Amino acid sequence: MSGDQRLSDEMSALAAEFALGLAAADDRVRALRLHSEDPQFRAEVAAWAGRFTPLFDEVAPVAPPSGLLARVESAIGFLDARPDPVALRRSRNIWRGFSLAATGIAAALAIVLVNRPDIPDAGRSSPAPMIAMLGADQGPPLIVATWSPAARKLTVTPEPGAADDDHHSRELWVIPAGGTPHSMGTMPKRATMQAVLDPTAAALLAQGVTLAVSVEPPGGSTTGQPTGRVIASGKLQSA
């Protein structure tokens, strides 16, 4: 075993656990750090993911409901895509990513607003604690946010290792269903950030809102709206 470029068994097993989604707690934190810092570990994770892909063949195809393509197109911002109202009402992820054309987003959101008079709990905070796991597109959660409405306390734990560089900050946003992003400030470099929010900011943190982190100029966006790419996002849900 052991050649120079071969990971130890222990590291390879951790990479496998991470690829499978088995790594939890401290192991996951460690794997996240290695994944962002160590190219060899990252390659091992990819290799493990590849080793298991033949198992996908054991999963039977199941046709999704007919309106789903229209939901996808509407979420992307194609204006003439008209998901049926029931499908749209059930949609939980209309807003994805800041990288879409702004007009597309606005249009998609307008459709959503018109068609979603019955969003449960929108705009109302509940006393139960909530959690959001913010993830990138292909991978486990990178940032965990917990929200205690009773104490108005927001706790954000960033992935270890992916600190800001000198040229960028990472900014946290809350996006109410069908609304505009509100900045919650820039993310801490490594440590957990905890803040007691004022009642106005607290009112934004309702069940189902999206939390997202974007890459911004140092100190945060100067426009009051996200300007860079989104590196992680997730929904706030009852804990």
Added chain:
Amino acid sequence: MAPSAALFPPLPIASEHFRALTGSMDRPVTPPDTGAAGDLTSALYRVTAGDRDGLKTLYRSTSAKLFGICLRLLGNENEAEDVLQEVYVTVWQKAGQFDRTKSSPITWLATIARNRSIDRLRLKRVRTESVEAGLHVADESPLPFDIVELGQQQDRLSRCLDELDDRQSQVIRAAFLNGASYPELAAREAVPLGTLKSWVRRGLLHLRGCLER
């Protein structure tokens, strides 16, 4: 011993797109872009260019497979629909990151679908684990299937999984296909968490050795 039949119906499911799955990520192979893989690759390139018809083509050829994966992992149609929508929106935005020297289009898409589903699953479990300490893994009734020619890679993986002891191979498959977590697997197998972890790790390393032979 946990019965494996119900959890893992050993039915090779035909999927024309999966026939293209001959290149593995650990041994990059660039297959000639013909047939289903070629169509999907060109659809992905069209999506990268913002071509809506490319997205439609991609969706029509892959959504049933990806929905099957989301449904298998999440065990709930509404959630599977939500995740599937996220997957295609993601693909619309990130199609440019697809690298055909590293995986086939369907593998790339299936991996995104799996990762998104696992995220959702873990989030759900954070919410429910206090009340559902034991947690069950969703059973699936057998679905229609066809016999498919299994590629070399499938054969190799299943041969190597067969080399493991039954329980090791079952838990590894459950982790991949059902998204089972360590605590769930330990509860199912009625062994302490530490014992389960060391089985799995030994099994994984044996698997790696076997696949590299």
